Amino acid sequence: MLRTVIYVLWLAAFVVECVIARQLLIRRLFKEYPLFLAYVIEHIVSFICLFFCFHFGSRVAYRHLYMGWEAVDVVLKLGIIAELFAHVFASYKAIHHLGTTIVRIASVILVLCATVVALLSNIADPNNFLSKFFAMERSVEIVQGGLLFLLFALCYVLALEWKQPSLGIAFGLCIITSVNLAMFTLRAEFGSSSNQIFSLVSNVGYDLGAVTWLLTLYPQRDKGHSVAGTMPELDVSSWNRTLLELLRK
Amino acid sequence: MMILIVVLAAFALLSLAFWTVLRNSSTVLAVADSKSVTEPLVDIAAFRNLVDPAEEEFLRNNLTPQLFRTIQRERMLAAVEYVQCAAGQARMLVQLVESTRDEQTGELPHISEELVTAAIRLRALSILVLFALYLRVAFPGVRISFVQVPAMYENVMGLGKLANLKRPVSRALTAAG
Numbered sequence: 001m002l003r004t005v006i007y008v009l010w011l012a013a014f015v016v017e018c019v020i021a022r023q024l025l026i027r028r029l030f031k032e033y034p035l036f037l038a039y040v041i042e043h044i045v046s047f048i049c050l051f052f053c054f055h056f057g058s059r060v061a062y063r064h065l066y067m068g069w070e071a072v073d074v075v076l077k078l079g080i081i082a083e084l085f086a087h088v089f090a091s092y093k094a095i096h097h098l099g100t101t102i103v104r105i106a107s108v109i110l111v112l113c114a115t116v117v118a119l120l121s122n123i124a125d126p127n128n129f130l131s132k133f134f135a136m137e138r139s140v141e142i143v144q145g146g147l148l149f150l151l152f153a154l155c156y157v158l159a160l161e162w163k164q165p166s167l168g169i170a171f172g173l174c175i176i177t178s179v180n181l182a183m184f185t186l187r188a189e190f191g192s193s194s195n196q197i198f199s200l201v202s203n204v205g206y207d208l209g210a211v212t213w214l215l216t217l218y219p220q221r222d223k224g225h226s227v228a229g230t231m232p233e234l235d236v237s238s239w240n241r242t243l244l245e246l247l248r249k
Numbered sequence: 250m251m252i253l254i255v256v257l258a259a260f261a262l263l264s265l266a267f268w269t270v271l272r273n274s275s276t277v278l279a280v281a282d283s284k285s286v287t288e289p290l291v292d293i294a295a296f297r298n299l300v301d302p303a304e305e306e307f308l309r310n311n312l313t314p315q316l317f318r319t320i321q322r323e324r325m326l327a328a329v330e331y332v333q334c335a336a337g338q339a340r341m342l343v344q345l346v347e348s349t350r351d352e353q354t355g356e357l358p359h360i361s362e363e364l365v366t367a368a369i370r371l372r373a374l375s376i377l378v379l380f381a382l383y384l385r386v387a388f389p390g391v392r393i394s395f396v397q398v399p400a401m402y403e404n405v406m407g408l409g410k411l412a413n414l415k416r417p418v419s420r421a422l423t424a425a426g
Contacts, residue, residue, distance in 0.1 A: 091347070092365060092366070092369065095366070095369060117251060117255065120251050138255070142255070142258075145258065145259065145262050148262060148266070149258075149261070149262045149265060152262075152265045152266055152269050153265065155269065156265075156269065157372065157373060157376050158369050158372055158373055159339060159340035159343040159344070159368070159369065159372050160343070160369070161343065161344065161347040162269065162273050167269070167270060167273060170266065171266050171267075171269075171270050174262055174263055174265075174266035175263065175266075177259075177262065178259040178260065178262045178263040178266075179259070179263075181255060181256075181258070181259040181262075182255070182256045182259040182260075185252055185255045185256060185259075186252065186256070189252050
């Protein structure tokens with residue numbers, strides 16, 4: 001039963017990714033988010049290859065192929081985060097170089113943090129390939145999660161405006177990263193005894209992230225203009241009064 | 250222990266992202282009027298007095314240590330409110346400029362750019378100063394200078410007023426009277 005659910009989630013992610021790629025191409029967003037498109041296409045291709053290998057290939061071939069795709073996946077995910085930093089800071093000429101600098105410095109610090117976590121943690125079964133693999137994945141997720149946290153925190157501290165679809169892409173990535181971070185940590189610590197449950201939760205997390213991206217990529221009405229346009233004049237002054245009172249508190 | 254820290258960090262990341270998405274969808278009305286946002290709401294003279302090192306030295310010399318700590322804590326808490334107000338106003342100014350970017354002509358884009366830069370700097374400084382102020386609430390004896398905040402706030406408000414003057418009279422401004 002559990003295996004069937006995981007299968008369905010795996011297939012659902014593939015379908016959603018195909019629609020995301022289509023939306024990116026139709027809305028010509030690949031010019032602004034080339035690495036995000038590359039990531040989605042990489043996932044579509046990897047699904048086909050891994051699915052084929054899982055059913056018709058050997059276990060060893062599947063493992064090697066999976067490792068290879070994971071390496072590409074890590075690079076592309078870090079690229080997307082750098083792309084998001086660039087987009088958020090791009091509107092602010094005075095600080096737009098700050099984004100790149102922060103990504104570089106933070107990456108070094110986070111790699112150190114991930115190394116410390118790896119050194120301080122116990123791996124449930126040091127001889128098991130999967131345990132080592134999950135411990136490595138956890139370190140990667142720490143770097144990615146830390147960079148995303150930094151991006152959201154900087155936007156709050158510096159009052160930087162998020163624009164769609166950057167916010168949606170970042171939110172989707174946050175869902176995937178945080179679920180993976182928790183799952184890889186638990187898997188690395190507890191070994192392969194509850195692999196299927198962890199795999200199920202990871203798949204649910206990925207599907208949620210992918211659905212978030214899909215929803216973000218569908219054009220939405222500009223709420224800001226529509227609200228301002230329909231707001232009665234008296235409401236504007238009452239809003240101003242409330243705003244002043246709030247600021248004075 | 251390590252598992253708990255990493256899992257909590259994952260939860261914190263997800264919560265921050267979720268909160269940002271919620272906040273982003275509810276700040277639409279915050280930019281209805283620029284006039285009230287560019288009006289200085291912080292009493293600069295009072296704030297300068299609160300963080301004046303000479304004033305602090307005077308209180309330190311004339312009050313008992315216990316009374317000084319109590320009064321200093323109260324003064325720092327009052328300063329926290331001023332800084333929070335300045336940081337809030339800086340946020341609104343950034344949002345205001347962002348929302349009116351498409352309708353800017355003439356000198357306005359240049360002034361707006363300066364305004365956004367100054368507001369972002371003020372906000373970043375405000376957050377640091379807030380940390381320092383809370384540190385001083387906890388340890389009233391610690392000496393930290395905050396002289397940059399009032400000057401930066403005045404600069405931002407000046408730019409805000411200038412941007413407001415150069416801005417074409419919009420429906421929202423007229424309605425606000």
